[in-house]
Every structure is written in C-alpha cells, then in structure tokens.
Amino acid sequence: MRRLVILGAGTAGTMVANKLRRRLALDEWQITVIDRDPEHLYQPGLLFVPFEPEPPDLLKSRRGLLRRGIQLLIGEVGALDTENKTVRLADGGVVGYDYLVIATGTSPRPDQTPGMLGPQWHRSIHDFYTYDGALAVRDALQSFPGGRLVVHVVDQPIKCPVAPLEFTFLAEAFFRRRGMRDQVEIVYVTPLDGAFTKPVASRFLGRLLDERKIAVETDFLVERIDAERKTLVSYDEREIGYDLLVTVPLNMGADFLGDSGLGDELNYVPVDKRTLQSIAHPDVFAVGDANDLPTSKAGSVAHFSSEIFVENFLQYVDGRAMTHRFDGHANCFVETGDGKGLLIDFNYDTEPLPGRYPLGRLGPLSLLRETKANHWGKLAFRWIYWHLLLPGRRLPVPNKMSMTGKHRPGEEVRP
Structure with a gap:
C-alpha cells in the first residue's frame, strides 16, 4: 500500500485529493489529508462581507467535500521530516508518507x-x-x-x-x-x-x-x-x-515549512514552475498558494495547475517522465462596484490583454472592460466552486492560456 499525504484541505488540497482519488486504485493507495480546521472557508466571499447587510454563509464541512476513501485528520502540523518521510502533529502523532503534497496555502501575518x-x-x-x-x-x-x-x-x-x-x-x-x-x-x-x-x-x-x-x-x-x-x-x-x-x-506560508528547511524566507516551497515538484525533494510537490510560482496566488492558479499536477503525478509514481507543463495560467474577476466587474487572463509569458473570453468573439465575458456580465460571472463562481471545482470535475475552460479573442492595445481587432 503506497501512502500519499496531502497537507491542507483548502482549495488546492481538496481538488487534488478528489482528482487523485478517482485515478488511484483504492486497494493500492492510501490517501490522507491533514488540516487543522474541520471547516472549509470560501475565501473569495470575504470580499463582499464588509458591504452586505447580513454576512453570507461561507463555511462547509471539510469531510463532506472529500470523496469516499480519503482519510481526513484534523490536527496542527508541528514538524516535517523529509529525510525520514514523516509528518509530526502538534499532539504528538506521526504520519508517514511515500509521497507528500503540500497545500497549506498562505496566511496574513x-x-x-x-x-x-x-x-x-x-x-x-x-x-x-x-x-x-x-x-x-x-x-x-x-x-x-x-x-x-x-x-x-x-x-x-x-x-x-x-x-x-x-x-x-x-x-x-x-x-x-x-x-x-x-x-x-x-x-x-x-x-x-x-x-x-x-x-x-x-x-x-x-x-x-x-x-x-x-x-x-x-x-x-x-x-x-x-x-x-x-x-x-x-x-x-x-x-x-x-x-x-x-x-x-x-x-506567509506555514511556519513548519520554514522550520523544516523546505520553505524559503516567506515559508513558500521552491518548486519547478512547470511541474510543481519540489526543487529539493523529488517525492514532494507543492500546490496552490504554498509554492513559490511566479504567478498570482489565486484560486484559478490552483485550479489550472492542479489539472497539470495530477497528470504529472500519475506519470511520476508510475516511473515515467513528467511531460505536462503548467504555463502559469491565471484569470481573475475584478469587482469594480455598481454591479460591474472586469476580467483578466494571463500566464507566465503574456500579461492581461483586452478582448473576449473564453470563446473568442463569442465571449461571453469581456477582458479588461467593465461589464455586468463579469460581475455576475464572479457571483456565479460560488456555485461553481462548491459543486464543480472542489469535487475535481473538469470545467469548460482551457487549463493553458489561449490567445484566442485577445489583442494588444492598438492592434486591429479582426471581425
């Protein structure tokens, strides 16, 4: 029985756990997720709390968001020993692993x-x-x-x-x-x-x-x-x-990452920006906000990169070369008030540009332009998050950034 341990049951950790549970044989793999908190917070919703008459319900049980066959442990991680491949919890418990995925995110300090x-x-x-x-x-x-x-x-x-x-x-x-x-x-x-x-x-x-x-x-x-x-x-x-x-x-990232020597000065894990594999330890990967990718720390990055990570991880544990490459794809709705918003879409090499997304001229969303559709797109994302994103289902948007529908300012837009 091979042991996969995922530290963190936030956006990235939950998605990765659910995606891998579908792809890894139950009789060959034990998947354990560790988080200090039994409730999952919908973090994008925090932006609206200060401006709403009543605070919205942003919490759900972590257990209910994970597929059957995934073990959830609630506890604080005290230390990480990459040499002996163990995770020590604050209560003294020890969890061993063969492969480790760090998804502990980032927190305000x-x-x-x-x-x-x-x-x-x-x-x-x-x-x-x-x-x-x-x-x-x-x-x-x-x-x-x-x-x-x-x-x-x-x-x-x-x-x-x-x-x-x-x-x-x-x-x-x-x-x-x-x-x-x-x-x-x-x-x-x-x-x-x-x-x-x-x-x-x-x-x-x-x-x-x-x-x-x-x-x-x-x-x-x-x-x-x-x-x-x-x-x-x-x-x-x-x-x-x-x-x-x-x-x-x-x-900053989790303190135990810095204490273990796995994190940088801000406790983020240095990884290969294409595969998300730890630079220092090949059996360790860091996903979501926990790594040092040179792109936004955002849910969209967690989503797009997790798709790439899962395919690479399956190749890696099978002894094959990892052939999938994350391009730094990120997109974000930007709420601008008065029931409007704009949308940005970019990656490592291409900055946000004006245009339409995701279907070129058909849109239906506008890039770098205030519209009511973008505002409603941001609001609709809450349902998508709980019912599609976290369960690990595929969304009808490309994981890699496309130039379809985009144009640089000053360029002629073809009809």
Whole structure:
C-alpha cells in the first residue's frame, strides 16, 4: 500500500485529493489529508462581507467535500521530516508518507509589521482576509463618519492580488450610495509602481481609480504603523495619515515549512514552475498558494495547475517522465462596484490583454472592460466552486492560456 499525504484541505488540497482519488486504485493507495480546521472557508466571499447587510454563509464541512476513501485528520502540523518521510502533529502523532503534497496555502501575518497588532487592531486598523476581520470592517464602515480611508498592501505576494483593488472600488461605491462620498477621501497605498503588477492591466485599473477620484500612493514600503498617530511610515520616511485603515498584512506560508528547511524566507516551497515538484525533494510537490510560482496566488492558479499536477503525478509514481507543463495560467474577476466587474487572463509569458473570453468573439465575458456580465460571472463562481471545482470535475475552460479573442492595445481587432 503506497501512502500519499496531502497537507491542507483548502482549495488546492481538496481538488487534488478528489482528482487523485478517482485515478488511484483504492486497494493500492492510501490517501490522507491533514488540516487543522474541520471547516472549509470560501475565501473569495470575504470580499463582499464588509458591504452586505447580513454576512453570507461561507463555511462547509471539510469531510463532506472529500470523496469516499480519503482519510481526513484534523490536527496542527508541528514538524516535517523529509529525510525520514514523516509528518509530526502538534499532539504528538506521526504520519508517514511515500509521497507528500503540500497545500497549506498562505496566511496574513499582521505580527510581521510593527504597530499593526495592538489595541487598535480591528478598531481603526483592519484586514478583510479573515472572516472575523471582514466582519469587523463591516461594522467599521457602517459607523464611519467620514475622513480618510486608506487601503494598504504591505508587500507582494498576497493571496488574490486584485482583492485590495476590489475592496477599494466597492468601498467607493458604498460611500457613494450612502450619499457621503464627498465626506470620504480614499487613498490606495501599494508597494508596486502602479495599480497592478502588469503594465497593460495597471493602466486600465489606474484609469478606473482616477475616474473614481481615488488617490494612489505607489512604491510605499511600510516600515511601521504608528497606531497612536494613525500614520503609516515607510522605510524612506514618507508618512500617510488615516482615520480608518484597511490593510493587507504580509502573507506567509506555514511556519513548519520554514522550520523544516523546505520553505524559503516567506515559508513558500521552491518548486519547478512547470511541474510543481519540489526543487529539493523529488517525492514532494507543492500546490496552490504554498509554492513559490511566479504567478498570482489565486484560486484559478490552483485550479489550472492542479489539472497539470495530477497528470504529472500519475506519470511520476508510475516511473515515467513528467511531460505536462503548467504555463502559469491565471484569470481573475475584478469587482469594480455598481454591479460591474472586469476580467483578466494571463500566464507566465503574456500579461492581461483586452478582448473576449473564453470563446473568442463569442465571449461571453469581456477582458479588461467593465461589464455586468463579469460581475455576475464572479457571483456565479460560488456555485461553481462548491459543486464543480472542489469535487475535481473538469470545467469548460482551457487549463493553458489561449490567445484566442485577445489583442494588444492598438492592434486591429479582426471581425
């Protein structure tokens, strides 16, 4: 009996476990999934919590999301021994493996920025990447009398890199609907040199920020937060004051990965960007947000890469060369407020471009253009996530990025 252990039952871990359960013989393989929490959180839904009258139901049982024949252990991973191929749990239990898949994701670490945690945490300083944080932001926005709202990103990479921009657009629309937009100054503070990491998309998104009269402070690397003075302080000694701060803390992988020597300085596992195989240990793979892929930490990446990973893993355990290659494909709906959104689609080599997706001229979705269809596409994704994505079913979109329907700005669009 060969033993496959998957650490983490989030988006990537659940998809991979369910896909492999269908492909690996029950009488030959034991699949064990380990997670510290019995409930699975629909993380894309956190973005909407601050702006909805009632918080939505975003939780489901992890056990109910895994196929029969998969063993689920609830427990905190204490240590990982890659030499002896064992996972030690915090309660003292030890789980051995022949093959290991790390899917422990990434988490906000407010403790890494001086002044972020303290008496003002979830009072005048907030995050929305956790359920409790999103609820606290909701209360803060409802009672905000006006002043300066600062939306701030500590550093990249972060989970869902467009989410801070989405929050900013939704906050602007929220205050406009309440008739108090002229009483609120909104400032978007980023460590990047523009609104987004890719030039074409950055220009599109930057234009939307300008149209909504949202100020942008770029190249801002925060050194500390002076919570008493309500001020962000950068390493180059710039200061930005706020009345209400909504920040995206530094994101990091699981501590045990760094402690084991398997992770880098942010606890992400270095992998081959085409196969997701660990650079240091061939029987270890890292999927989803847990690896150091040079692309977005997003559910779409977990989805597209998991399809490639499963085929490679089946070849690898069969003693064959891995022939499938992940191209860094990512796509993200970007909520822009007022019931509209835009869509971006890109990979390692091609930045987000305007056009139509996924069926060329037929669309039905528009790339880098605000439409109501994109907004409804984002809302519909919740059903797709629970009923198609996590169970490991194939979606009618290509795993590899296609140039069909895309064009570079200034190029003639063929009819």
